[in-house]
Amino acid sequence: MSLIINIIMGLLVGFLIDYLADVLPSTHNIIQPTCEECHQPFPIKDYFFSMKCPHCSHRKSLRSIIVLVSMVVVCILLHYFPFHNLGFWATLPILTYLGLVAVIDIEHHLVLGETTLFGIVLFLIYGVVLHGWTSTLVGALAGFLIMLVFYFLGMAFSKIVGKLRHREISEVAFGFGDVTTSGILGLFAGWPVIIGAIILGFITFTVYSVIFLSILILTKKYKAFANALPFTPFLILGMIIIYYL
Numbered sequence: 267m268s269l270i271i272n273i274i275m276g277l278l279v280g281f282l283i284d285y286l287a288d289v290l291p292s293t294h295n296i297i298q299p300t301c302e303e304c305h306q307p308f309p310i311k312d313y314f315f316s317m318k319c320p321h322c323s324h325r326k327s328l329r330s331i332i333v334l335v336s337m338v339v340v341c342i343l344l345h346y347f348p349f350h351n352l353g354f355w356a357t358l359p360i361l362t363y364l365g366l367v368a369v370i371d372i373e374h375h376l377v378l379g380e381t382t383l384f385g386i387v388l389f390l391i392y393g394v395v396l397h398g399w400t401s402t403l404v405g406a407l408a409g410f411l412i413m414l415v416f417y418f419l420g421m422a423f424s425k426i427v428g429k430l431r432h433r434e435i436s437e438v439a440f441g442f443g444d445v446t447t448s449g450i451l452g453l454f455a456g457w458p459v460i461i462g463a464i465i466l467g468f469i470t471f472t473v474y475s476v477i478f479l480s481i482l483i484l485t486k487k488y489k490a491f492a493n494a495l496p497f498t499p500f501l502i503l504g505m506i507i508i509y510y511l
């Protein structure tokens with residue numbers, strides 16, 4: 267019985283992430299979704315079930331399906347491998363939040379102010395309940411400051427390379443969204459766990475980057491600085507990994 271509930275909740279969380287990732291980055295509002303092709307309102311029934319616009323037959327992006335399937339798989343896995351010392355229901359808000367932040371960052375290279383504010387409140391509550399005020403606040407400060415150093419290092423690096431090449435480089439290694447997300451994850455992980463989460467984030471990021479860039483170079487699609495990867499999903503991954511180690 268419990269497994270069926272997990273599957274149903276996985277679908278619901280998947281739908282919620284898809285919906286918010288569709289409307290939030292462009293409208294910053296909770297409204298009826300519109301078709302990205304013809305911009306007509308998307309009827310809720312078609313939006314969730316056929317995933318095809320009734321006006322122009324445009325299909326929703328492959329991301330919708332990937333998110334749905336991933337969330338169902340994650341919810342089934344949570345049945346066998348609970349996250350941290352939290353129950354399934356306490357894990358769901360975290361899963362929804364982190365899933366949404368990762369999807370928006372991958373699609374738009376962007377961390378929204380709305381999700382950041384929501385995340386501060388959500389993870390402050392979890393942090394204080396799990397390990398008290400001191401560890402929570404120190405964790406957040408550490409997460410924020412460590413990524414801030416990397417943010418400035420990345421900017422300096424882009425500036426120097428830009429000078430050497432005599433042109434501006436607009437892509438930076440880390441965005442300010444990575445800095446705020448790191449602070450938010452610090453609330454949840456607390457001190458000193460956040461340090462481990464950031465290190466693991468960097469390790470997974472480096473491994474993935476090497477593989478990703480090798481494939482681009484081998485297929486001759488590589489352009490210096492045009493293929494920057496979003497870092498926030500790796501920070502999230504680092505935090506998840508550390509709780510399973």
Ligand SMILES: [Zn+2]
Binds near residue numbers: 301304305319323324
């Ligand atoms: Zn349409």
